[in-house]
Amino acid sequence: MSQNRLSTKHVLGIKYLQPEDLHLIFNTALEFKEVINRPIKKVPSLRDITVANLFFENSTRTRISFELAEKRLSADVVNFSASSSSVKKGETLLDTVNNILSMKVDMVVMRHPAPGAPLYLSKRIPANIINAGDGTHEHPTQALLDAFSMKLALNDELKGKNIAIFGDILHSRVAMSNIFCLKKLGANVRLCGPPTLIPKHIQQLGVEVSYDVRETLEWCQVANVLRIQLERQDIKYFPTLREYHQTFGISKSLLDSLDSEVIVMHPGPINRGVELTSDAADSDQSIILDQVENGVAIRMAVLYLLSSLRN
Numbered sequence: 001m002s003q004n005r006l007s008t009k010h011v012l013g014i015k016y017l018q019p020e021d022l023h024l025i026f027n028t029a030l031e032f033k034e035v036i037n038r039p040i041k042k043v044p045s046l047r048d049i050t051v052a053n054l055f056f057e058n059s060t061r062t063r064i065s066f067e068l069a070e071k072r073l074s075a076d077v078v079n080f081s082a083s084s085s086s087v088k089k090g091e092t093l094l095d096t097v098n099n100i101l102s103m104k105v106d107m108v109v110m111r112h113p114a115p116g117a118p119l120y121l122s123k124r125i126p127a128n129i130i131n132a133g134d135g136t137h138e139h140p141t142q143a144l145l146d147a148f149s150m151k152l153a154l155n156d157e158l159k160g161k162n163i164a165i166f167g168d169i170l171h172s173r174v175a176m177s178n179i180f181c182l183k184k185l186g187a188n189v190r191l192c193g194p195p196t197l198i199p200k201h202i203q204q205l206g207v208e209v210s211y212d213v214r215e216t217l218e219w220c221q222v223a224n225v226l227r228i229q230l231e232r233q234d235i236k237y238f239p240t241l242r243e244y245h246q247t248f249g250i251s252k253s254l255l256d257s258l259d260s261e262v263i264v265m266h267p268g269p270i271n272r273g274v275e276l277t278s279d280a281a282d283s284d285q286s287i288i289l290d291q292v293e294n295g296v297a298i299r300m301a302v303l304y305l306l307s308s309l310r311n
């Protein structure tokens with residue numbers, strides 16, 4: 001029997017979700033994808049709900065995507081940015097959130113640089129919490145939209161498919177959430193990047209590791225290319241960006257030289273000319289902008305499903 005409720009009232013990380021939760025989110029997102037392609041893109045599902053988007057770290061895609069998803073569902077929305085708030089005067093996370101909740105907020109979408117910050121809040125406040133990225137820990141809705149986009153591009157389930165994740169795995173919450181999500185869906189996952197940017201013992205999560213970009217591209221059906229996170233790199237993990245590009249960068253000429261066509265993805269923002277060249281990022285093989293479109297449908301699905309599990 002198919003499940004019609006999530007097994008948890010928060011979305012803190014893919015590791016806390018069951019495979020049935022993932023399928024429920026994908027099926028619900030498919031319905032919302034149809035809604036957002038109608039001339040009137042709005043439904044009244046969250047009309048009595050107020051959502052606070054709390055961003056303690058920069059974001060373009062995730063912040064706008066959540067806000068659009070909330071508005072398409074007719075929720076009332078408040079936006080909070082740490083850089084223009086009383087956090088700058090030393091207010092704690094809990095005080096900040098409790099003050100916002102006193103204004104009768106039902107759900108909180110939060111991005112924070114500290115791993116575990118959304119989990120901490122979920123144990124202290126009554127609202128549903130959605131993690132929009134916590135440090136190097138998890139970015140669950142990114143992994144959900146990535147897997148949803150892969151399923152649509154392959155027109156198939158991901159069980160048994162070969163999916164490769166390239167680049168800076170060590171500093172990437174997107175990589176961690178993708179690994180948990182793809183493994184729960186039965187995909188074969190391989191990580192590829194410089195040894196310094198692949199966490200030790202990561203194979204214990206059931207993934208393969210390769211340092212050979214061409215061989216990995218020949219193996220996979222989907223290449224999810226990640227950003228080199230220079231802002232999180234406290235030491236030098238490779239000599240220069242030029243050298244990184246020469247050894248681990250993916251270009252259109254490399255893609256064209258493969259035996260079969262690989263689907264190219266990137267969560268953004270892209271370092272053009274470093275991990276991915278512009279002609280690869282903008283090619284017909286790229287579904288990068290489809291990922292962004294699908295992100296709204298996935299976030300509508302998550303918000304909608306959590307709204308029925310309110311206290």
Ligand code: CP
Nearest residue numbers: 059060061062267268
């Ligand atoms: N993919 C992603 O999280 O992008 P933003 O940092 O712009 O939200």
